Amino acid sequence: MKILITELIWEEGIKELTDQGFEIEYDETLWSKREKLLEIIPRFDAVIVRNQTKVDHDLLNSGINLKAVGRLGVGLDNIDLKIAKEKNIKVVYAKHANATSVAEYVITAMLNVQRPLHLAELDVREGNWNRKKFTCGELYQKTIGLVGLGEISHRVSKRAKAFGMNVIGYDPFVTEYDHILSETGVEIKSLLNEVLSKSDFVSLHVPLTPQTYSLIGQNELKLMKPTSYIINTARGGIIDENALAEALNHNMISGAFLDVLEVEPLDLGHPLLECNNAFITPHIAGLTNESQIRTSSLVAKEIIKVLSGKVSLCIV
Missing domain, CATH: 3.40.50.720 (NAD(P)-binding Rossmann-like Domain)
Incomplete structure (x- = not known):
């Protein structure tokens, strides 16, 4: 299975995913390349984002193979939860990690x-x-x-x-x-x-x-x-x-x-x-090395659970 990561993630999260055999495509600036993002999203089973990527109607509809969205944080205002639910795309977040x-x-x-x-x-x-x-x-x-x-x-x-x-x-x-x-x-x-x-x-x-x-x-x-x-x-x-x-x-x-x-x-x-x-300050309250290790690792683990058909306790 393929996972797309469109924003900054700590290496611990990537390691969690690759150790389980998932194919990763990572570009921390992809959130700003909207046309490219919409073009390639159909190839992926999951996408992991922060707060900059607009996981809206267009992106969710373009992601014809999407099964999960991972949010590296707790705010969800950049994700259209209604459309995700309608399309049975699970949304997981970094519950309490930061x-x-x-x-x-x-x-x-x-x-x-x-x-x-x-x-x-x-x-x-x-x-x-x-x-x-x-x-x-x-x-x-x-x-x-x-x-x-x-x-x-x-x-x-x-x-x-x-x-x-x-x-x-x-x-x-x-x-x-x-x-x-x-x-x-x-x-x-x-x-x-x-x-x-x-x-x-x-x-x-x-x-x-x-x-x-x-x-x-x-x-x-x-x-x-x-x-x-x-x-x-x-x-x-x-x-x-x-x-x-x-x-x-x-x-x-x-x-x-x-x-x-x-x-x-x-x-x-x-x-x-x-x-x-x-x-x-530049949106850094939740950004410490410790919190980002926890956040990246937790979201990766929960995405793995969803894609493996297991129960996640971090589903919105």
Whole structure:
């Protein structure tokens, strides 16, 4: 059987597949060569992608031999799940494989606010010794508000509590006996507005859907404390970026850490690049060597199961 890989994968994943005798065609830039992708996809039994490849109606219809799609990550907004289901094409994803990395990114962002050691070090190298300037704050007793209470929020919560933070959250799909409330101890709020208004840090952990698109807009940003920060490691589009730029420019909030944007890579004329208090990273929250070994290996194993007629626990 033949498997096409259209985006970056760690060698551990390729080894899993080749050790089982699968024929691999790998081009990490193929996602950007749409015509070629549509031309060759009929030859393959499975395709493995990240977030750039559009696994849409045209691709799924062209893939006449496709039995499985593997997603090297957890976001699924680039895959037409409805068409895949209609065509009986199984979609597997890297369930929880990068959750720890994303959680650590969130903690790093908050520590970057409270103790900006890199700035203090640069200041010393410029000949200064400004102790007062770098007398900052603690995470202890600060409040983090989690929007969406899935696996990543669970791991963020555990780490935040280790710092002595207060953890509150909002998720209309979570009940009082779900583990993130009953075991992790997140204080649930019935309204998103409560989380926004009470938090020193707001961290977003929801999928991109029609319901969550522009979930955080001008009205929501106005509810936040002027000293607060918002962190988005989920998906671009969840925050209205123009509204956020305006809020940052007018000091309605203190800052934003954005690992995802509605259009990636970021256009150099984007208004957020004019904001000194917008800290933008290139979609790397889930990218650590450890997480990518887990992700690549897990997706490869689950694709093997599907193509071998076995049960996968990572099917969407």
